[in-house]
Amino acid sequence: MAPEPDTMPISVDFLGGLETLFSNNPHHTISLPLLNPSDSSPANVGFLISHLVKNHLKHPRTEFFVHSDGHLTPGILVLINDADWELEGEEECKLQAGDKVVFVSTMHGG
Amino acid sequence: MAPEPDTMPISVDFLGGLETLFSNNPHHTISLPLLNPSDSSPANVGFLISHLVKNHLKHPRTEFFVHSDGHLTPGILVLINDADWELEGEEECKLQAGDKVVFVSTMHGG
Amino acid sequence: QNGTSRRLTDEEFDRYSRQMIVPEMGKEAQLRLINSKVLFIGAGGLGCPAAQYVAGAGVGTIGIIDSDVVEPSNLHRQVGHATSRIGMKKVDSLITHLRDLNPLPTYVPYTFPLSPENAADIISQYDLILDCTDNPATRYLISDVCVLLCKPLVSAASIQKSGQLIVLNCPPTPQGKLDKKYPPCYRCCFRKPPPANTQLSCGEAGIMGPVVGLMGVAQAGEAVKILASGLHLPSSTPETPEDDPHNLIQPTLLIYSYDLNAAPGPFTFRALKMAPRKKNCFACGENSPQTLTLEGIRSGNPNYVQFCGIQTAKTTL
Amino acid sequence: QNGTSRRLTDEEFDRYSRQMIVPEMGKEAQLRLINSKVLFIGAGGLGCPAAQYVAGAGVGTIGIIDSDVVEPSNLHRQVGHATSRIGMKKVDSLITHLRDLNPLPTYVPYTFPLSPENAADIISQYDLILDCTDNPATRYLISDVCVLLCKPLVSAASIQKSGQLIVLNCPPTPQGKLDKKYPPCYRCCFRKPPPANTQLSCGEAGIMGPVVGLMGVAQAGEAVKILASGLHLPSSTPETPEDDPHNLIQPTLLIYSYDLNAAPGPFTFRALKMAPRKKNCFACGENSPQTLTLEGIRSGNPNYVQFCGIQTAKTTL
Ligand SMILES: [Zn+2]
Ligand SMILES: [Zn+2]
16 A cells, blocks of 8 residues: 555554454554654654554553553563664654564563 | 675575584575576576585585485475475576575474 | 354363453353364374363364384473383373373374374364374375365474474365465475485484474464364355465464574574465375375375385384 | 583483484583573463473473462463362472473472562572563562572563563673673563553463463473573673674563464564663662662562552462
């Protein structure tokens, strides 16, 4: 499919059970607006998260992905182009077309 | 490393035990001459196999990879850019810079 | 499926509740498992762990065929046997273990080798076959009979530090059918066996226990999902591979590479996409009804031992 | 290593020959296994299969700690227990099974829970720790004590249809050392636990047997390779991650995703590369000697239960 204007393709993977919140599909290629409409700032990971919640999260138990304040639930690991997001500035990390973001829910059962 | 002139980079993976014949390394990026020097024809998979035997096969038991006639030992699966080589013309399949070739030895133990 | 509407007994509920509450499982899937029949060919390094988890999951009928007896050199990896059962037939030893793990299934022992003469009679009685054997001749025989009897096949193998796994002939498709894309058989993927001088058994080449164990558990995982989700049932509208969400028509060959000198890395697990059923396949292709029949197999055609270039199938691991 | 030059007994040779002939194993690696001590924390869905293969491989001393008793709902996945041992302490049940599989190791039972008070005393007696537990509070405790006592840790977890595995603190590196890149601890990778209302146990959320089984066997595989190859020994010349061929300093987090509706595909196994030890890590970072000590842990600081936001660690699976 052709990309929508003023958007960029971002590869998003959900692992460790998070895929069940997103139509049971571990892999999505989404069209993310280049700018965050709320303040016209360039799209970063924080904006990606709110975009995912608004457009792709199809499950009543949203608390498994985000807090009520919109921040990512603790215990979810984020890798941006294979690097730990803590090293990339977490939600502030700017995104570019083609970036690969992986969300992994930590497991504790045995 | 810069590529040598008149060669192209080919990604070659060895799996299923074949890696033990190739310095115990499952992944190689090799510089394959663009032309087969014996007849100046464009490099194909048959030439890649003879090139691997001559330059990379570091093990006395060569019969696990090639017959004495230089053909690949039966029971080895070849995937060229993720496709079964039988569908690609087997040894006749032409190679291009960046192609990915996977050799997998079939196992029978249990 | 008959019986998927009955109630579970209290004992069944006690045993299976933890898997029944998993999303997409549930009571109907559990009853499909209880109503299913699975055959394990081989009670060794693959068959032991595979059978533990299939029996634990509650598959109702479990057949196991193997002619070997338990030896001390088996026990580092064949975790369904025991020191106290050395010398016993592996099938009887494994069933002893499984029956204590879960007494509810019906266990059917076959303490003789699978052969071209008996293969069809035995395989025909099951819904799903697990190839846990140790030699190429038996692997080709199993696949051929599965094609002819329309049985899905979960095939695994392992040697030294490597393992492989593939789901074949699933959904099961009649021999010779090629109007669309259909799933491959073992011969579609592995047309010719390796020459006899490059065929190594686990006895000769060695095997790491956790490697063959992991492949066996993965086989059980595929068996449970196929039966629980009905993936083994002939599909009325088979997808084309382009939009096959089930990875069945072009299954992946899973390769596990265990490296003694490194933690898991990008090459530890590889998933290689195989081609669908091949037009020229001896067993399932266009002209296969002329080349492969149950009658033929029973009377020695093809000759599996000759095809694999060895005098006798190796059965000791 | 003392004892790696002695001869093997006939019985040892009988049992271990099939793994000793694997390339890069051999007699010395076998003796390293025999001279090693491994602690399993948890005798459930991970601990059962992990212990089967570690015991089979001949690790000389095997400690197991768990306070639970065997219940019918365990048996679909906890394949080291049995119907005849329902009601028995899991540790005693599993050791009964392991002793029949391999009588040669020394088995050490601990039939009480791991706690901040006893963790260091127990963990200090082993060479390698396997985290097979089922709750975040115990996972953070285990990792913290492993950092302080310089023990490598093979950590696995599983729920519903997913599993994860990572090798941590290997080669073991003293707390606070950051002059080069060193391997991470559990807190480096998982800084904060999930909120209590999103923590699900296998009892509440369910678990597929072959999924947790596969993670357990994979854990055994990592344990055997670490001990056989001496990867747990402090390295005199630690590599930089750029050229670390062992994947230890930046280990991969292995994720297994089991899909009931599909055969294995490209997402079935993912290997995600983690960062090395983090400067700001509470347990192993720059200022960690001020924030985390064995004394502190023993006297309730940090408070693991409070940190994980639950009243009591869940121990029923
Ligand atoms: Zn075929
Ligand atoms: Zn740390």
